Amino acid sequence: MACILGIESSCDETGIAVYNSQHGLLANVLYSQVAEHAKYGGVVPELASRDHVRKLQPLFLQALEDAKISKQDLSAIAYTKGPGLVGALLTGACFAKSLAYGLNIPTVGVNHLEAHLMAPMMEEPAPPFPFIALLVSGGHSQILSVKGLGKYELLGETLDDAVGEAFDKTAKLMGFAYPGGPKLAKLANQGDPLAYQFPKPMTDRPGLDLSFSGLKTHVLNTWQSSDKSEQTKANIAASFQHAVCQTLIIKVRRAIKQTNIKNLVVSGGVSANIQLRQELSALMAASDGQAYFPRPEFCTDNGAMVAYLGWRIFTEKGAADNDLAIEVKARLPLSDV
Ligand code: KG4
């Protein structure tokens, strides 16, 4: 029976979890730094690293207590090795490597994007391979064909802003504190999605690439020339969200046609968006397929997805190491997995 500790520290969330091969997830603790960074309108890398250093140890002890295990029960330690903020990644990697050295157990460095991608595998029912994956987070927006663990083919990606980044920037220009994406989504519930005709970028040309910076600028111009009333704000939020959902739907429909794959996995922070979940579920049902999502708390960054993926890599690929060298990567494409 294997017990894997998972450590996530790639950005502004410290997440630690314990995954057990027989009993599944035993513990999952998270500390979010958003309140700290909100004052600056975005993540301040140095502050993020310092806060991870403060939180890793207490969260680790809390996770052991929640899981009702001792550190000697751990079989391996998985940590996020990239992509992300280098300083933040280093704090988790150093913690993982030194703890593993002390316990004489191996480490598994995992790719943060792959961890997001596999997060829906912790749900019932788990998505079967092969599937199309729509990975939409604050830093990445990609469409992939996934044939199995480690078998990822990139079909399309954003040429500029990620979907979450577009949500956050649009929210910021309308006065919401960082990260404004979820707040904008909430406001959209009170608005009319058809009040404004915003562009659906890159849908008038073939291919699966995405682009969101033009849409963001379009919304900025609309906002600046508007009456800025509460109802207008809600209408803009709803119309923006509608344009994003429609764009992603057109691209996913294209990806299904291109690959003939009928299962869709949606993951990353923006997969928490209720409108997107509803529209993609309806699209897949109408295409004789099914859409799979992580539960809301596993859409955004967390330690559970790192522990889970670490367990799969450890048991299926035996890819663990006892090397003390600490290597993290700001950029780490899924093609390098
Ligand atoms: O996956 P994640 O926690 O961090 C990265 O790896 O980037 O994603 C965070 C992103 C943020 O941009 C946040 O605004 C966005 O996910 N997000 C949402 C929602 N919840 C989180 N965007 C739209 N609607 C939501 N409900």
Ligand code: ZN
């Ligand atoms: Zn993430």
